[in-house]
Amino acid sequence: MGSTRIISSCLVQEALNQKGYCSQKIHLTPWDLTFLTVEPIQKGLLYFHNHTNQETQSPIQIINHLKSSFSTTLTFFPPLTGRFVITNHNHQDEYKTATCHILCNNQGALFVHAIAENTTVNDILQPKHVPPVVRSFFPLNGVQNHEGTSQPLFAVQVTELVDGVFIGCTLNHAVADGKSFWHFINSWAEISRGHNKPSKLPSLERAFLNGVEPPIRFPFTKDSELEKQKPPPPERFFHFTKEKILQLKLKVNDEAGTDKISSLQAVFAHLWHSVIRCSRGCDPQQELSYRFPVGARPRMVPPLPDDYFGNAAIVGGVTMTAEKLLEGGTAKCAFEMNKMIASYTDEMLRSHCASWVRGPTLLKLRNLANFNSLATGSSPRFDVYGNDFGWGKPVAVRSGGANKRNGKISVFAGMEEGSIDIEVCLPFEILEALENDPEFMDAVSI
16 A cells, blocks of 8 residues: 655645734633643545546646645634744642643644555545554644644645545644534635635634633643553444434434434444443443533533634543443433433533633543543534535545544544444454444444
């Protein structure tokens, strides 16, 4: 399959500075700060060459067009060309030693042009497990979010393949969440197709709840927060069709005696129950958890703008012993997930933020996911397959190596309407057990 070779890299600035945002400070909220000590968001799109377009434009012309439209799009998203400023404070309270803000100084976002001369689109699509070469299609590998003081807050790598192209993007997670990530990608695709501006402009004002005054102080010692990156575990995609999801949802609601469980909750519960069932030798009294982000935008009163650009989610979780999980089945898992999500009211979200300010805690890589804790990121509600940059829609979405641990799961909308793709990181033996488990695979389409 070969390797990936970098052709060029440069910093791309906004085409035109938005008035008022040059050198503006954007203070980070508790939702933002919690991600400082983990790695960024890495998501990318795979395309076949459009032969009609290929006849009229050379690869370098396509690269230059993407770079130009990237610069234009950045004009509407000034935080992405800025840098973090982390200030350490001399303070009697040793646990509150730093503050952080984004300085929108238009220093630039990273744009990398690369080539994988011996890799085809089918080399990415056809293997059962995601090939390791995919990780080389993303920029800023191994960088943690707090390094945004010197590293770009957003980066793009356009990798030429034998018969296609991969656009890999890396967003500092302390700047914004997955919804904001895809808002930018959707906007870039629109401008690449000839639009003058995004159809939906970002709302850049940060939400500080309950009268919290920025900047917020938090515990931070750079040297002690660094953790050695381990090689990412094996990854496999499982596809759930709209029809299979509906069958699973109806079955789970019927067994739980409710009609409240959503399609996504049913899929998550099916996956969690199956992984634990296939993980032989689990101690019945071992506490297990399943964690995933709960969006805050629609849950606030009044709701935050749908186009709020930043982090607006809280990591929620369900915990139970292996014995209760296996005895209760998928229905029990789904019911507990539904109950947990319903608990995240406006009042609870405000209380959580106030509590965080009183006792700030930052996420750690080692705690994101492990054998006893599955952790899901992303959402099937994000527009992935509508991103046409001028040569057609993508044929696949893939994620990079950032934050990858055993138990890390990413969820995406499938190519067909209403379908879902789940990317699962687990040891080979558990992935193989899932693949050979009739109960799990009954809901999965190959």
